[in-house]
Amino acid sequence: MTYISGFVAAVPNANRDAFIAHAKAGWPWFHKRGALRMVECLGEDVKPGKQTDFYRATQARDDEVPLFSWIEWPDRQTCDAAWASMDSDPDLPAMPEMPFDGMRMFWGGFDPVVQVGESTPGRYVQGFVLAAPGDRKQAYIDMANSATDMFRRYGATCQVECWGADVPHGKQTDFYRATQAKDGEVPLFSWIEWPDRATCDAAGRKMEAEMAGMDMPDMPFDGMRMFWGGFTPVFDSKTA
Numbered sequence: 567m568t569y570i571s572g573f574v575a576a577v578p579n580a581n582r583d584a585f586i587a588h589a590k591a592g593w594p595w596f597h598k599r600g601a602l603r604m605v606e607c608l609g610e611d612v613k614p615g616k617q618t619d620f621y622r623a624t625q626a627r628d629d630e631v632p633l634f635s636w637i638e639w640p641d642r643q644t645c646d647a648a649w650a651s652m653d654s655d656p657d658l659p660a661m662p663e664m665p666f667d668g669m670r671m672f673w674g675g676f677d678p679v680v681q682v683g684e685s686t687p688g689r690y691v692q693g694f695v696l697a698a699p700g701d702r703k704q705a706y707i708d709m710a711n712s713a714t715d716m717f718r719r720y721g722a723t724c725q726v727e728c729w730g731a732d733v734p735h736g737k738q739t740d741f742y743r744a745t746q747a748k749d750g751e752v753p754l755f756s757w758i759e760w761p762d763r764a765t766c767d768a769a770g771r772k773m774e775a776e777m778a779g780m781d782m783p784d785m786p787f788d789g790m791r792m793f794w795g796g797f798t799p800v801f802d803s804k805t806a
Contacts, residue, residue, distance in 0.1 A: 580629065
């Protein structure tokens, strides 16, 4: 399996085009250093939560939209080497001014532990952020695998579940603060792809109806601290 750099941030609505231009300018550098793909997604249906959400996680302002993005690498070694070279690399291009507050962006390195279907450009993305106890990794994998048939039955085309491998603590924001992680918990960064938002929304209604009246199964993480939202890809290096 590959290795994923996952990112969460907030982008001013007025800077949408500038953000896309920034992503396009940065991709050649990542690609030259071994990155396989970069996908940048801006929020389309991201709701505030009761305990955690993308807005709290990024300290988003009223005029900002959440960002959910990832870079795919062949392995962690290639990823680590690329990031380590960034400060001293003479080939690093002169980037446009950053169109969002980088101090409120957070990121980490993740190992895909469940991957079903093929990630395809242009799909509607449901992004998830959560934390799970480190000693319940296999239980989480088993749970995620058990849900794949249901997602596919309702139209999902791809499911990727990523377990934190190198997730730093930040000064202002990070995955730990975002998920209110407890000692011994590991951040997760995951997504499900759908043909379009309508299919995703219909699936949500069907799953809710199907589970009505059923006892909730024991989950290997605190679902109250998981947050998610619907995102539209605005840059995908596969089609750039």
